[in-house]
Amino acid sequence: MAWGLAGLGGSTVGSMGWAGSGTSVTLPLAQTGLTGRIVVIGGGMAGTTVAKYLRLWGGTGVQVTLVETEAHYTSHIMSNLVLNGSRDVASLRYTHDRIVSAYGVKRQRGTVKRINTATQRVILTDGTRLPYDRVIVAPGVQFDEAYGLTQADYATRTPHAWRAGAQTTLLRQQIAAMKPGDVFVMTIPKAPYRCPPGPYERACLVADHLKRRLGAAARVVVLDANATIQAEPENFHRAFTQIHAGVIDYRTDVTDVQIDPLTRRVSWTELSGDTVDLQAAVINPIPPHRATGSEPGDWLAQAGVINSSDGRWAVVDVLNYESTAVPRVHIIGDAAQCGLPKAGHVANQEAKICADAVLRALGQRAPDPAPVANSACYSPITANTASWLTAVYQYDPVTRSMKVAADNGSTLTGRAIEAAQINSANFRQMQGWFTALMGDTFA
Ligand SMILES: Cc1cc2nc3c(=O)[nH]c(=O)nc-3n(C[C@H](O)[C@H](O)[C@H](O)COP(=O)(O)OP(=O)(O)OC[C@H]3O[C@@H](n4cnc5c(N)ncnc54)[C@H](O)[C@@H]3O)c2cc1C
Incomplete structure (x- = not known):
């Protein structure tokens, strides 16, 4: 199957001889001429999306290694529906099989314990060392011991x-x-x-x-x-x-x-x-939470990228999601401080802006000067009704930040839009939105 795609300009992981994956690509990836080694840390909403789109848009020369601790991903989105018995946790599980088999992402099961930004290596707890040209960090959040409680x-x-x-x-x-x-x-x-x-x-x-x-x-x-x-x-x-x-x-x-x-x-x-x-x-x-690994002395703090005023998040340039403190280290998803809400749909959007910018950088090109991101979120209010919220964010070159565009796109000071009604039609649409978002991320 994979060899047959050669006539379409496609290639395979096997045909490239890229060691480690052991899987064949079932999609015809482009040969863009771009080359580079990208390590992605965290296979959640942000990390999985960026890994997939780096390969989809960057083609066969862009080697992408995805490091993830867990064997599968459990979606936080929709997990509130477990609490009323509408779903169970098993129904929220996703695997990385498809981004490995279809896009040729190399999966590396393990936990990151250090990023050596001087030698450009990611080091795992088992001693594995992964050299990188760019590293994209998407480890989500960890939780404080608050209110007198322990983990x-x-x-x-x-x-x-x-x-x-x-x-x-x-x-x-x-x-x-x-x-x-x-x-x-x-x-x-x-x-x-x-x-x-x-x-x-x-x-x-x-x-x-x-x-x-x-x-x-x-x-x-x-x-x-x-x-x-x-x-x-x-x-x-x-x-x-x-x-x-x-x-x-x-x-x-x-x-x-x-x-x-x-x-x-x-x-x-x-x-x-x-x-x-x-x-x-x-x-x-x-x-209260903070970026995973951001406590003083922990791996992400050691990398030097935890530079928000409260010492909990990694501040990034929203044109390419590169750390404002350390070059070639990009942070996306909940761990980043970028002015966008910490949400799965937004993490997916940040990942795409970041993937595009990293690929441009591999080709010695500047990032898109006018990125746009959108956020959509459905909120169940009862077991069969829901509300929703949506916003479009555009880059404001004056403040170098992402701002909500008004309804008609005329200004950058608009508010997010809420559903006019809480109803069952929204609840039904929510299922479609969730399926599409998870498909775009994991399939
Ligand atoms: C109850 C609930 C409901 C939600 N509902 C919505 C919703 O309706 N819509 C929406 O848009 N968002 C929703 N969210 C938010 C959304 O789930 C998060 O914003 C999103 O998951 C963030 O993506 P992420 O990739 O940054 O982190 P995650 O998805 O948490 O992924 C982080 C990954 O990194 C891995 N990792 C961490 N550290 C390491 C390490 N050292 N080495 C290797 N791997 C590591 C973890 O195992 C994990 O798989 C909800 C969240 C909750 C809790």
């Missing part, structure tokens, strides 16, 4: 479930065991955090589920460290005050949250200065 507490008693997997299943089980009169308490960290609408969506889905199961006795307390709802404010305000009125108790500007994982008592300070103490049945603390 072991998150894993066994008070799951944050802000990375989909075993904690999502544990939280689902805890919700399923709730009885009339029980209280569900969740926290939202100060922005920026992963998926701005995600916590509000979760509050709605849990409230809807508890109402159906427990009736009026259901109660969901949301402790938001922020002063306002961070995404889709109109629709979530409607959801909290009308659709889930009397069930969701939404509190803003909350500080000093303390959680006892054994007794499940929660205390916090309100904006007024009052301290509140509450007995919860289930606690879902979403802790």
